[in-house]
Amino acid sequence: MTQTFGYIRVSTLDQNTIRQLDGEQFDRVFTDKASGKDQNRPELAKLIDFARDGDTVLVHSMDRLARNLDDLRAIVRQLTDKKVQVRFVKENLTFTGDDTAMATFLLSVMGAFAEFERALIRERQREGITLAKKAGVYKGRSKALNDEQAAEVARRSAAGEAKAALAREFGVSRQTIYEYLQPDHH
Missing domain, CATH: 1.10.10 (Arc Repressor Mutant, subunit A)
Structure with missing residues (x-):
């Protein structure tokens, strides 16, 4: 019997896991609470190990599954090599392993856009912090211990x-x- 699994990764900044795969039906959900930079995602490893031929993995968006293009391609390939479908809800894309050249191209392009978007956000954050420091507004994080x-x-x-x-x-x-x-x- 084939099964449908959800994969959710939440960072400390956005703890709302429910919203990510709202309204989707699954047999089991795997959730990692980790920052995007953190490669240690035990639930993702369990999911990759657990999924079988004919199963489907649902992920809210490409940037929830991977933080860079190489990682994205590798994870999708790992799953599709096992004949597991990977469906990205936000991008409305499904990968099966029998993907056309166009589907593989879309994976690369959309993954690259997600990576580029994150880089722009980080750059804007740094610029904003620099400007705020100059204006004397930004004090940084308060000390954890006095x-x-x-x-x-x-x-x-x-x-x-x-x-x-x-x-x-x-x-x-x-x-x-x-x-x-x-x-x-x-």
């Missing part, structure tokens, strides 16, 4: 407390704890 908390973390970590436990207690990531423990952290 000086007193940072000193306490350093003291307790040196005394052998687990960094993961400290991170939980102070409501920050382990990475943040490690950054505060760097000798050159201000």
